[in-house]
Amino acid sequence: VIGRDVIEKYLDSLAKPRGSLGRLERIAARLAEIQGTLAPITKPRRVVLFAADHGVVEAGVTAWPSSVTELMIATILAGRAASSVLANVSNTELRLVDVGTRGQELDADLHLYRRAIVRVGTANLALEPAMTVADFDKAWRVGKEEACAAIGQGCRLLAAGDMGIGNTTPSACIAMLLADLPCELAVGPGAGADAAVMARKRLVVSGSVARALPMLTHEPTAAIASVAGLEIVATAGFYAAAAQAGITIVLDGFISAAAALITERLVPGSTRRMIAGHVSSESGHAAILAKLGLEPVLDWRMRLGEGTGALIAMPLLDAAAALLADMATLEDLGVGRCD
C-alpha cells in the first residue's frame, strides 16, 4: 500500500510541467490511492444495472408510467439503450438484474440478464413501508452475489446503474434520511416532472422521511427499508461487497449516490473504494457527493441514470491509468524540473 505523498511525488516526476494534466492527474491519483499502487488497473470491468418497480408511482410522483421500466429493460438487452451503447463503446461488460419489476421474464442470454425478483415492486412508500427488513436483506444479498460473481470472473472495476420508473423518489428520501439534505434540495424533477408533480413528490418524500426518521438510530435497516427501492438496496449490497473485496467502484448518478449512502451507513469506510463518475443535474446529487467527500469526474448535466454517468467516465479512467503506467519521467530524459 502506498500513501498520497508517494503518488503526488510520482505524478510530479513525469515528463510534463507540474500539474499540467489538471483533473486527469487527480483521477490518476484517486485510482492509485484506491488500489494502493502506482499501476492501477481499470479493466476488465462490468456495469450491473439493477431494475425494479416502485409502488409510489401510484402517488403521482413521475411523468412516466411504470410500464416504461419493462420496455427499457428490453431495449437495454437489445443493445439499443443509452447504457448498452456506452458500455459497448467503452469496452465494459453490461448485465441487467431484475430484482423486482412488474414485467415478464425476458428471453435473453444468461450472462446479460438475471431475474432475481425479491418482490414485485415496492409498496407505496407514501402510505406504508416500501419493503420489509427481510426484503431489504434479500435485495442486498442479490447485489452482493453480483459483485462476487463479477470479481470471480476477473473484473477489476465495477459499476452499477438503475432502471426503475419512480426511483428518484426513494432516492430523495434516502438523501434526506442519511445525508440530512433539506427536502427542496433532495427532491428534483427526475426523468421529468411539472410543478404539480414536484409538489406531490415533495409532500410524499417529506412525509415518508418523517415516519422513518425516529427508527434510524436503533433500527437503521428498517428505517432505510421503509423508504428505499429494491434496485437501490441491491446496488448498496453490490457496492458493499465490492468495497470489502478491495475492488474499485465507479458511481453513476443520483440513485447510485443514494445507494452509496446506504453502503457507507451500514459498512463504514466503503466510500474509500469509490470514484464518482459524474455529477448530474438532479439537485441532490452534488450535495450527496459532497457528503461522501467525492469529486466527480464529469459535470455534464446528465440525468439519465442506467449507468450512463459511470460509463461515460470509463475511457477517462483508462486514460488516467495509462499515464501512470506508460509515461516517461523527467529523470528518464535526463532533465531537471524547471517549473
Added chain:
Amino acid sequence: VIGRDVIEKYLDSLAKPRGSLGRLERIAARLAEIQGTLAPITKPRRVVLFAADHGVVEAGVTAWPSSVTELMIATILAGRAASSVLANVSNTELRLVDVGTRGQELDADLHLYRRAIVRVGTANLALEPAMTVADFDKAWRVGKEEACAAIGQGCRLLAAGDMGIGNTTPSACIAMLLADLPCELAVGPGAGADAAVMARKRLVVSGSVARALPMLTHEPTAAIASVAGLEIVATAGFYAAAAQAGITIVLDGFISAAAALITERLVPGSTRRMIAGHVSSESGHAAILAKLGLEPVLDWRMRLGEGTGALIAMPLLDAAAALLADMATLEDLGVGRCD
C-alpha cells in the same frame, strides 16, 4: 446536409428523457452538424504534432530551455510522452512533423515521423520578425500536405498538437493580434513562469504586437508571420486543408486555438468544421474559444499541449457518435414522450 432543427428533433426522439444526456447530446449535435449527417463518424483519426523551436526563448520568456523540445520529440516517438499514451489508449494514430527545431534528425518510422524543416527555429520576435512570408508559406504548405495525406489514407477526423518550448509567447501575440485580447489575458504562465518571467513575457508580447498591428489590414500574412511560430503556422495550414476537405477537426489547447485564429482569418468559415477538445488553464484560451464561438468538450485545467487536450476528448466523441448511431427511439418502443 441536415439542419440543426432536424438534429435536435432526432435527439429528442431517442429513448431517454429529453436532454437527459446533457453535454453529451450537445457534442453529438455538433458532430452531426459538422458532418451534415445523423450518423457522424469519428474514426479512423490522426493527431499530427508539429514541432519547432522559438528564437524568443533567448528573451527569457519561459522556465524551460529549448533543448527540451528535442528530448520531448524523442520521448513522443518512443511512445512515452503524455500524447503518445493518450493516442494509444484512444485508438488515434499519432505522427510528429518537425518543421523547425534545432534538434538532430531522429531515426524513427516514416509513418510516425517526418522532418520538414522550414528553418531552424524562428528569429527572436522580441527583436525582429519571427519569420518571413516565404517561411510562413512553406510552413503552411507542410501542414496542408499532412492534412491531405491523412485524408488520403482514410482519416475522417483530424487533430493537431504542438511541441516547442516557448510557443505560448507567439500564441499570445496571435491572440492579441487576431482576437483583440488584452495583454494581461493573452499572456499566461505556459509551461511554467515566475513573476519575473511573466513580466518579461508581457513586455515582449505587447512590443511585438505593437509592431505587427499596423501591417494587419494590408499585409495580414506578414503581420502574423512576424509574431508566429513555425509549428503554429503549419497547424493553421493543416486546419485549413482539413476544413476545405470537409473533415472534422478537434482543437487542442492555447497554441492550437491561436492556429485556428490564423486559419479563420485566412480561410474564413473554417471554424465551422471545428470542435474544441478542451479549455485549458492558460488564461487566453477560453477567450479565444469564445471569439471562435466554440464550446469546449472538457474544462479540466489541463495545460500540457502536445495534442493531449484533443486526445482526451476522443473517446467522448466516440460515445456521442455511438448514441446517434445505435440508440432506439421512443417510437421503436411504442411509447409517447411524457416529459
